[in-house]
Amino acid sequence: MTAYTATVTVRLKRGVLDPEAETTQRALERLGFELEDLRSADRFELDLDAESAAAAEERVDEMAERLLANPTIHDYEVEVTER
Amino acid sequence: MTAYTATVTVRLKRGVLDPEAETTQRALERLGFELEDLRSADRFELDLDAESAAAAEERVDEMAERLLANPTIHDYEVEVTER
Numbered sequence: 001m002t003a004y005t006a007t008v009t010v011r012l013k014r015g016v017l018d019p020e021a022e023t024t025q026r027a028l029e030r031l032g033f034e035l036e037d038l039r040s041a042d043r044f045e046l047d048l049d050a051e052s053a054a055a056a057e058e059r060v061d062e063m064a065e066r067l068l069a070n071p072t073i074h075d076y077e078v079e080v081t082e083r
Numbered sequence: 084m085t086a087y088t089a090t091v092t093v094r095l096k097r098g099v100l101d102p103e104a105e106t107t108q109r110a111l112e113r114l115g116f117e118l119e120d121l122r123s124a125d126r127f128e129l130d131l132d133a134e135s136a137a138a139a140e141e142r143v144d145e146m147a148e149r150l151l152a153n154p155t156i157h158d159y160e161v162e163v164t165e166r
Contacts, residue, residue: 009126024127024150033146036086036130043092043126044107047119063116064144067107 001049003083006060010069010076011041044068046082054081084132086166089143093125093152127151128158128166139163 012018018040025038046063050056057080069076095101101123108121129146133139140163151161 028146028150031146031149033142034131036132038130038148039128041126041128043124044104045122045124047121048117059116063111063114066112066114081123 001051002053003047003049004053004056004080005080005083006046006047006048006056007079008044008053008060008064008068008076009041009079010044010074011039013073013075016073042068053080053082084134085136086130086132087136087139087163088165088166089129089131089139090162091127091128091129091143091147091159092162093147093157094122095124096156096158099156113144125151136163136165 021038021040024040025035028038036055046060048056048059050059057078060078060080064076064078065071104121104123107123108118111118111121129143131139131142133142140161143161143163147159147161150155
């Protein structure tokens with residue numbers, strides 16, 4: 001077993017409204033910053049043990065499907081590195 | 084002016100309680116997944132124009148200090164790439 005850290009980035013799909021990001025962008029503009037666009041995402045960092053990086057990725061993929069992301073409105077990305 | 088995308092990752096400082104991450108970890112464990120640890124973070128992706136990558140990073144750093152992160156409880160990281 002090897003120790004891995006997996007990073008899951010959960011983003012809203014294109015076309016899904018993101019009022020939090022809009023509010024944040026407007027607040028930054030009110031402070032005088034110029035921005036083309038701002039998107040927000042959730043990031044989870046998971047420490048886990050697995051036989052291989054591929055096995056870790058498969059397991060974390062399942063966690064994302066079942067709990068971390070909502071496939072109706074979210075896209076997600078998994079990245080696995082050795083710890 | 085060049086177009087850049089900056090990614091700001093905002094994490095709770097070590098020692099700051101993170102009930103959302105704890106709840107998520109426990110929910111995953113209840114589904115049968117084994118985890119050593121789970122940390123959650125916010126991620127902002129900003130599209131902006133700047134003279135150089137260094138100028139973009141400096142500007143985004145200021146946005147993080149002033150609005151995106153709360154320096155009392157958060158650490159943050161800025162990464163700039165050309166768009």
